[in-house]
Structure formats: C-alpha cells, structure tokens
Amino acid sequence: MLEVAVIGLRWLQYSGAVVLLGAPLFLLYSFRGVEAPRFGWVKPTLVMAALVVAVGSLAALVAQTAVMAGSLSEAVKPASLSFMVTGTALGMAMVARAIVAMVGLVAVIALKPGRATWLITVASGLIINASFAWTGHGAATEGPGGLLHLVSDIIHAVAAALWLGALAALTIQLLRRAAPDSPAIHRVLHSFAGLGTLAVVLLVLTGLVNSWFLISPARVGDLGASLYGQLLITKLVLFTLMLAMAAVNRFRLTPMLGSVLAKGDDPRQALQRLRRSVVAETLVGGLLLAVVAAMGTLAPPSAM
Template sequence: MIETSVVLLRGLQYGAAVVLLGTPLFLLYGYSPGRGVAGPTGARRLIAGAALAVALFSLAGLVAQTAVMAGSLAEALKPASLGFMIGDTALGMAFVSRAAAALIVLILFSLVPSGRVLWGLAALGGLVVVASFAWTGHGASTEGPGRLIHLGADIVHAVAAALWLGALAGFALLLARPRAPAPTHRALRDFAGVGTLAVALLVATGLINSGYLIGPERLGSLFTSLYGQLLLLKLALFAAMIAIAAGNRWRLTPALGAALAAGGDTAPALARLRRSVLVEAAVGAAILLVVSLMGTLAPPAAL
C-alpha cells in the first residue's frame, strides 16, 4: 500500500511540475498582450494550482518515502525519522527543496500581477522543481566519473518533457475558449520549433540515460525485466505522442489556416485540434505514470 502511494504521489508531482515549468514558458514565448494566445486569468489559476499541488504532493511524498525506509507510516511520522530523511539524505532534501520552491512561486502569485515578470519567476521556480527530480531518480545513484553526465542528462530530460507537456496545458487553455482563431493558429504554428527541440532533447538524453541504466550488453533485459518492459511501453507511448503531434502540425493546424484564409467556419477545425491536444495530453499523463513506476524499480544495470 505504501509503495503504491509512493508511485501515485510521484506521478502527481510529475504532472504538476510539468505545468509549473512548461506552462509559464509557453506564455513567455507564445503569449503577448493583444495576441489572444491564452487568457492570463485561466493561466494564473492553472499555474498557481500546479504550485500548490507540487508543494502538497512533495510533502506527502516525503512522508511516504520515509515510511518505505522506516518500515511503517507510524515510524515515518516520528520527528526523528523525518529529521534523518531531510537532514541526512539527498532524497529528503530534494523533496523539501521542491516543496519550498513551489511555495515561493505560490507566494509570488499573491504579490505579482499577471504578466511576463510573473511567468518568468514561475518558470524559474518550476525549473528548480523539475531539476530536483534528478535527485529522487536513478541519475543520483550513478557513481564515478559519469555521475555528472547522467545527472545532467536526467535534468535536461525532465526539462524537455516539461517544455512539451506544459505547452499542451497551455494549448488546452487556449483551445478551451479561443478568443480569435488567427492568434490560435499562429501559436500552434509557432510551437513547431519548440516542439522539435523538446523531442530532440528527449531522444538524446534518453539514449544517454539508457546507456547508464541498461547498457548495450543488457539489451535482452528489455524483454525479460519489468523495468525493461515498462521502458518499451514508455517508448511506444512516446512514439504515439510524436504521431499525434505530427498530425497536429502537418494536418490539423494547416486545416485551421486554410479555413482562416478562406474566411470560412473555423469551429470544426478548432474542435478537431481540441480533441487531438487532449488525447496527446492523456498519452503524456500515461507516460508520467509509467515513469513514476520505473523510478521505484532497480534498472538492469543495478542488478
């Protein structure tokens, strides 16, 4: 039961963290006053809610992880157990740092008006939150000269995922109540470069991480170990996301552009884009859940 809670809390932290970093970044490069790309009010609520969720789920995750190490929830709630986890392990410090960064972002939302300054500050806080996951994952367990390379690849991998998935949250806001089809089309079209960058970073850092966690000599374990099977599932879901994103870029977005150019009804094109973005986001959420489970398993290289 406690182990299941660890996985679920990890997944909830991942989901909130990608919004906390990726959505403010989307607003920075895709939103400007007058373009109607995303309503600041809806974005403000979404990002603030993500910050609150990160803080709460991180603290709950700290308790759950302490319970796994201490043997029971009752032991985990003792000050001595929590104190040891926070003060003597990088894992505990990562949980606390994550929660603190999210709370700082939440405080900023009560002090700073919506706009580029707030989005930039939120993105900085989100960067701290996302980077902290490297110290609660397999990257932190690597020793020797490759430690910094693996840790760095883990951080870049997480940031690239947030860049993509957080943008999907921004597009969901945008497509829920589009103020004008033309700015919506422009935002979708302009995301092509950012999306390509995210995919390239995910592939490159994924290969680096796999080299440390599996290695070419253990490729057979992809089919025989639970970790390997989950990795294959993750790759299949990732390929599905790329296919959906390609459909958005090469078919649905041009269809919206054609409707705009012809002066016709854009509602059907917007509805198709809305459904596609929601499906893409759902597949992304499934990937985060798979990654959450993989984080609790020993990779083949550690066996």
C-alpha cells in the first residue's frame, strides 16, 4: 500500500511540475503581445500546480520514509524524518522541491499576472523538474559516466515539462467556456511548433543516453523480462502515440483551421476537431507520467 502511495505522489509531483514550468513558458513564448487579463485561468492553475508540488513532495517524503523504516508510525518520528532529510539525497531533493514550490506559490499569489510572474514561475519549474534527477535514477550512476547521466536526466525532465506543460495550457485554453480566439489559437500552434520540435528531439536524445546507463545494449533483448522493461516499452508506445497525435495537430488540423480562417468560414468545427485531438494527447501524456512514476520506484536492469 505504501508503494502505491509513493507512485501516486510521484505522479502528482510530476503533473504539478510540468504545469509549473511548461504552462508559463508556453504563454511567454506563444502568446507574446496578448494582454494578461485574457488569461484568467493562469493564476489559479499555477497556484494549484505549486500547491500540488509542495504538498506532494512533503507527503512523498513521509511515504518514502515509511517504506524505508517499515511503517508509517516509524516514518513520522522526528529521528526518522531527520535522517531522511539530512542523510539522503532523496530527502534533500524533496524538501528543496517543496521550498521552491512555495516560493513560486508566493510569487504567483503576490504578483500581478504577467511576464515577471511567469518568469519567476518558469525559474521555479526549472529547479523543481531538475530535482527529479535526485529522486529517480539520474543521480545513481557512479564512475566517469555519472555526470553525463545526471545532466541527461535533468534535460529529459525539462524537455518533457516543456511539451506536457504546453499541452496542459493549450487544453485549458481550448476548453474554456468562452469561445476561444481562433486566430490567436492558430498563431499559437504555429509559434509553438519550433519549441515542441526541440522538446521532442531532446527527449529522444536524452532517452537514448539514459537507456544506455539503465539498460545497456546487451540487455535490450531481455527488456520484456522485467517489470521495469515492460513499463519502459509501455512508455515508448505512449510516447509514439503522442508523437502521432502531435503530427496530426501540426500537419493536418492546424492547417485546416488556418484554411477555414483564411476563407472567412465558421471555425467552430475545425476548432472542435483540434480540441478533441489536443485533449486526447494531454490524457495520454498524463498516463505516460503515471508510467514514469512507477518506473522510478523500480530497479533498472543495469542494477540487477
């Protein structure tokens, strides 16, 4: 039961972290020149994301301590928590993550929505996403390749947040009760194409590096023999599915919306198709994060 709680809390932290970084960066990059008041959903969304990360990190600290100590009653003892926080990189990373999330939360609440607030939130999101390397497998590699694996894992987490956080922001914008600004949505999708492509390239390259350390080429043939390997295969299938959906959005649905707007026709049907596709891609992304959360609690083939 405790292991399930650890996985669930990891998923919550991942979900909050990608929104905290990806959503404001997406707004800064894609909605340049658009007035902040048009994005009334941004502040409550970032507040919720920061709270999820802060509370989830502290709860995960207790849950992980309980797993190591053998019971929840032992985990809540000051001595157990103190050892976890001061004696392990895992505990330090969780506490640091909670503190940075609270700093981001205060900034979002205290400052007016706008560029300065979003930049502070992006900085918080960068630190938080980077910290996952110390609560996963990224910091476990020893020897000459340790630094390369750590840096690769950090870049992998940040690239994932760029993609998934932007998807979350776009989904919220498309699902708002008020009719979305069709020309603005079309411009956003075009402007995000470059950043989205960069995120995908980084994910593929760092994924290959991480797999080299966690699996090694000699064990690829036995990948399906372990639960970690089965989850990795599932992750790759979901990633490929997201790539296919993103390609449909970029090369079919977005040009279709542009064509409708150019002709002066009613864009509602084109927007509806785009909305369904983006929501589906976001849901697959959430499922992928759940798989990653489970993988982070398992020993990779290289450790066996």
